[in-house]
Amino acid sequence: MTLKLNYENPSLRGTVQVPGDKSISHRAIMFGAMASGVTKVEGFLLGDDCLSTISCFRKLGVEISLTGKQVTISSQGKEAWKEPEEVLDTGNSGTTTRLMLGILSGTSFHTVMAGDESIAKRPMKRIVNPLREMGADIRGRQDGQYTPLAVQGARLTAIDYTMPVASAQVKSAILLAALEAEGKTVITEPVSSRDHTEIMLKHFGADITRQNGVIELKGGQKLSAANVQVPGDISSAAFMIGAALITENSEVTLTNVGVNPTRTGILDVIENMGASYDLKELEVEGERAANITVRSSKLTGTEIGGELIPRLIDEIPLIALLATQAEGTTVIKDAEELRVKETDRIAAVVAELSKMGADIEATEDGMIINGPTPLNGAEMNSYGDHRLGMMAAVAALKAGGQVEIHDPDCISVSYPDFVGQLNSLLK
Numbered sequence: 001m002t003l004k005l006n007y008e009n010p011s012l013r014g015t016v017q018v019p020g021d022k023s024i025s026h027r028a029i030m031f032g033a034m035a036s037g038v039t040k041v042e043g044f045l046l047g048d049d050c051l052s053t054i055s056c057f058r059k060l061g062v063e064i065s066l067t068g069k070q071v072t073i074s075s076q077g078k079e080a081w082k083e084p085e086e087v088l089d090t091g092n093s094g095t096t097t098r099l100m101l102g103i104l105s106g107t108s109f110h111t112v113m114a115g116d117e118s119i120a121k122r123p124m125k126r127i128v129n130p131l132r133e134m135g136a137d138i139r140g141r142q143d144g145q146y147t148p149l150a151v152q153g154a155r156l157t158a159i160d161y162t163m164p165v166a167s168a169q170v171k172s173a174i175l176l177a178a179l180e181a182e183g184k185t186v187i188t189e190p191v192s193s194r195d196h197t198e199i200m201l202k203h204f205g206a207d208i209t210r211q212n213g214v215i216e217l218k219g220g221q222k223l224s225a226a227n228v229q230v231p232g233d234i235s236s237a238a239f240m241i242g243a244a245l246i247t248e249n250s251e252v253t254l255t256n257v258g259v260n261p262t263r264t265g266i267l268d269v270i271e272n273m274g275a276s277y278d279l280k281e282l283e284v285e286g287e288r289a290a291n292i293t294v295r296s297s298k299l300t301g302t303e304i305g306g307e308l309i310p311r312l313i314d315e316i317p318l319i320a321l322l323a324t325q326a327e328g329t330t331v332i333k334d335a336e337e338l339r340v341k342e343t344d345r346i347a348a349v350v351a352e353l354s355k356m357g358a359d360i361e362a363t364e365d366g367m368i369i370n371g372p373t374p375l376n377g378a379e380m381n382s383y384g385d386h387r388l389g390m391m392a393a394v395a396a397l398k399a400g401g402q403v404e405i406h407d408p409d410c411i412s413v414s415y416p417d418f419v420g421q422l423n424s425l426l427k
């Protein structure tokens with residue numbers, strides 16, 4: 001299937017509630033399944049990745065019901081889970097696969113996880129190695145680097161671990177295994193990554209501390225059910241923000257967007273690029289949230305690297321597109337993690353934006369973009385990667401001709417109605 005988009009001098013005006021945060025939605029299901037009691041989740045993301053997480057826990061015997069964006073999880077804790085008779089299908093979701101590895105390592109039964117073609121190429125040893133140090137029994141292709149992965153539940157012991165990559169998925173998998181491990185686990189994070197797991201562990205009653213990049217958690221703690229309000233996903237909002245910035249006469253308000261400081265790198269970047277936007281923080285329960293209003297802006301190039309990268313890692317395809325419309329040079333560095341996402345996002349972004357006439361070049365750990373350049377219509381590939389699909393759709397707003405996106409269905413991984421919502425803002 002392809003999606004054909006043809007816009008003529010579009011302006012975007014109006015208000016949109018972007019769908020729920022993907023990272024928080026996954027964790028709400030996982031924590032609800034691990035806790036004893038009834039957990040209600042509001043504002044859940046009905047994207048394919050989070051639905052994969054639900055389907056995995058249902059196979060473990062956890063009762064999960066869905067009514068619109070509300071999810072109810074009824075569980076008697078991990079002890080009540082049963083050995084699944086089927087393979088757990090993690091679909092396209094790295095977060096599901098990696099966090100579940102941590103959760104499943106400390107059970108008393110056997111499980112096998114596998115996902116789609118993209119998941120089969122994503123590195124798992126970054127998780128498997130520390131979990132093995134804790135005593136986990138995990139087998140997989142190439143000594144556990146690739147799915148399918150088989151986990152035989154084992155008794156775990158705490159570790160003292162310094163993270164070699166800034167990855168919330170690695171940190172979270174260790175923390176979730178640490179709940180079952182004997183002793184106190186200590187994780188040192190040289191560069192901070194998103195902290196939704198730490199926040200939610202506290203919310204579900206665990207005692208966890210963080211000081212100067214050192215996180216400590218004692219094993220043997222039981223979680224108790226708690227309700228979760230999921231704010232809108234800033235990684236999804238980023239595409240609407242980008243669309244408003246690069247089109248003429250646009251003003252778009254995004255309501256209830258999660259603004260956890262470990263996720264707001266995109267706002268720092270657009271500010272540096274000269275964007276006009278306002279942020280109004282909301283008084284909400286749970287994670288921080290705000291209404292964000294963005295207007296058409298004249299952008300300038302910027303430099304992005306270092307500690308900023310984990311705070312905007314999923315927004316880089318969109319930032320690259322913005323850079324093609326900005327005056328001057330944009331340099332993105334220290335982002336080699338992009339090469340092991342749903343696809344190699346450095347190669348894919350450079351290939352696709354080049355087809356539209358952008359002046360963009362790949363480096364080992366990022367890209368260099370000179371702007372502004374006009375963009376032409378083109379046939380674009382999503383590579384089955386939702387972020388690439390959405391980047392192409394936003395690029396279509398600026399294209400001088402038709403943009404035809406191949407395999408656009410992957411967008412439903414994180415933003416099922418993205419194109420519908422974008423078009424609803426057209427004036």
Ligand SMILES: O=C(O)C1=C[C@@H](OP(=O)(O)O)[C@@H](O)[C@H](O)C1
Pocket residue numbers: 022023024095166167168169170172193194313314337
């Ligand atoms: O923990 C999470 O929910 C996520 C962490 C990030 O991955 P890494 O941990 O690999 O950086 C991010 O890219 C992904 O979309 C979601």
Ligand SMILES: C=C(OP(=O)(O)O)C(=O)O
Pocket residue numbers: 022049092093094095096314341342387414
């Ligand atoms: C990298 C992503 O997700 P995951 O790792 O969960 O597949 C993403 O959503 O951009």
